Amino acid sequence: MSNFSFTKEQELFRETIREFCEKNLTARSGEIDQNGRIPDEIVKGMAQIGLLAMTASPTYGGSGADFTLATIATEELARSDNSVATAVLFLVEAAWGYILDKYGTEKAKEELLPKATKGESFIGIGSTEPDVGSDIAAVKMRAKKEGDTYILNGEKAYISGIKEAQRLDGGYVTVTKTAPELKHKGVTLFYVPINTPGITPTAILENMGRMGISTGGFNAENAKIPEHYMIGEVNRGFYAALEGFTHARVLVAAACIGTAQRALEIGMDYIKQRKAFGRPIGKFEGIQFQLADDYTKLEAARLLVYKAAWMLEECYRKGNFTYHDVNKIVAPAKLYAGTTAFDIYKDVMLWHGAMGYTKECPLERGLRGVMSYIIGAEGAQNIMRVIIGSELLGPEFIPYR
Ligand SMILES: Cc1cc2nc3c(=O)[nH]c(=O)nc-3n(C[C@H](O)[C@H](O)[C@H](O)COP(=O)(O)OP(=O)(O)OC[C@H]3O[C@@H](n4cnc5c(N)ncnc54)[C@H](O)[C@@H]3O)c2cc1C
Incomplete structure (x- = not known):
């Protein structure tokens, strides 16, 4: 290992994204949270600077970005829209656009990726079902071959971007079963356009956080997929699918450190000026020590996140590490970044006293956003622990085998 700094190109990229975010996004985070929608001009602006499905190759309109750049972009977007909705839109398309780019057919890529990179479509992930979440191998949506199409039946639930996909004629990298008796060896992925006959979007769920991107589901009833x-x-x-989730987990972790960074910045400004007992509360050791601990955890989380991003690139694009090596960094990165972000929000809210509990203060929307990452999105925290445990102890210690 020779150094821990970003390259000039990476620094420049971060500056460009930060400038875009400060100009277009930061002041609108509250509005995004309240209106339940990321304004079209922000999505268009992201497309113009090459952020949408940015890991897709330039042949299909992508930026061909590596995962360190995607991680920087996620961190900056979440620092600005601290509810993390905009980061979710970005990261879902980066991770699953990458999977479509890597494994999709030429015909599908030519048709789907250029539209997604221009913000004229949306690519999401359809894995979870009403009674199957963490156990991906247990999905029930069935795909049966019939001539040159597959017929899909089943239901997906808790899926991000359902409204956005309908509005933009988008679709989902969808996890189905082609050979149910083979369990995980009978899983096949399809791109499923949301506006296909036989696909019916189900009710939109009202989440507690990251309100700017919708969550819902879809039913497949004899839907014909080419x-x-x-x-x-x-x-x-x-x-x-595991490759896609592994990528997405790094970006989720990046969103956690981005939004936590914003919380800490808000917290530091506040404790320097808020006075109690005749002095700024930042002078009290009880507060300063919490700040020191929070800063330390955030720096440690950031190191894990960027190491994970680097390893993804080395493993999946260059073949220098195994999936198991990557798991041992990605799972801790997501686990630690999530809990760190939660801890930091909790501390900074406490520093704000009663003000911290109000909607006047941008902290509660950040905390609500972070909760979505801890609960589930791209894998629950306990699933990260299961991965770490079995990677360290061996496959015979996978608890559900
Ligand atoms: C806001 C939001 C957006 C989402 N967007 C999408 C999306 O776009 N696409 C998509 O496919 N899914 C999406 N999901 C679903 C998400 O992927 C699932 O929530 C996640 O995989 C967990 O599944 P589950 O909710 O069914 O929980 P379950 O799998 O039922 O787990 C319930 C609880 O049991 C714990 N648990 C499960 N197994 C174990 C074990 N072996 N050991 C210890 N504890 C265990 C879990 O940690 C969890 O706390 C989203 C979720 C949220 C909250």
């Missing part, structure tokens, strides 16, 4: 929308090989979808 064979060229298969992503990767038949019955090999489990591995491609």
Whole structure:
């Protein structure tokens, strides 16, 4: 290991994104949270600077960005829209656009990726079902071959971007079963356009946080999906799905450190000026020590996140590490960044006293956003622990085998 600094190109990229965010996003985070929508001009602006599905290759309109750049972008977006909704829109498309780019057919990529990179479509992930979440191999949505199409039946739930996908004629990298008896070896991925006959979006759920992007589901009833929308090989979808989730987890962790960074900045400004007992509360050791601990945790989380981003690139694009090596960094990065962000929000809210508990203060929307990452999005915290435990102890210690 020779140094821990970002390259000039990476620094410049961060500056560009920060400038974009400060100009277009920071002041609108409250509005995004309140209106339940990321304004079109922000999405268009993100497309113009190459942020949408940015890991897709330039042949299909992407920026061909590596995962360190995608991580920087996620961190900056979450620092500005601290509810993390904009970061979610970005990261879902980066991770699953990458999977479509890597494993999709030429025909599908030519048709789908250029639109997504221009903000004229949306690519999400459809894995979770009403009674299957963490156990991806147990999904029930069935895909049966019929001529040159596959017929899909089943239901997906708690899916991000359902309204956005309908509005933009988008779709989902969808986890289905082509051979249910083979469990994880019978999983196949398809791109499923949300506006396909036989696909019906289900009720939009009202979440507690990251309000700017919708959550809902969709039913498939004899929906015909053309064979060229298969992503990767038949019955090999489990591995491609894990690759997508692994990428997405790093970006989720990056969003956690971005929004936590904003919370700490708000907190430091506040404790320097808020007085109690005749002095700024930042002078009290009880507050300063919490700040020191929070800063330390945030720096440690950031190191984990950027190491994970670097390892992803080395493993999946250059073949220098195994999936197991990557798991041992990505799972701790997501686990630690999530809990750190939660801890920091809690501390900074406490420093604000009663003010921290109000909607006047931008902290509560950040805390609500962070909760979505801890509960589930791209894998629950306990699932990160299961991954770490079994990577350290060996596959015979996977608790559900
Ligand atoms: C805001 C939001 C957006 C989402 N967006 C999407 C999306 O776009 N696409 C998508 O496919 N899904 C999405 N999800 C769903 C998410 O992926 C799931 O919530 C997640 O996989 C967990 O599944 P579950 O909610 O069914 O919980 P379950 O799997 O039922 O787990 C329930 C609890 O049990 C724990 N648990 C489960 N197994 C174990 C174990 N072996 N050991 C210890 N504890 C265990 C979990 O940690 C959790 O606390 C989203 C979720 C949220 C909250």
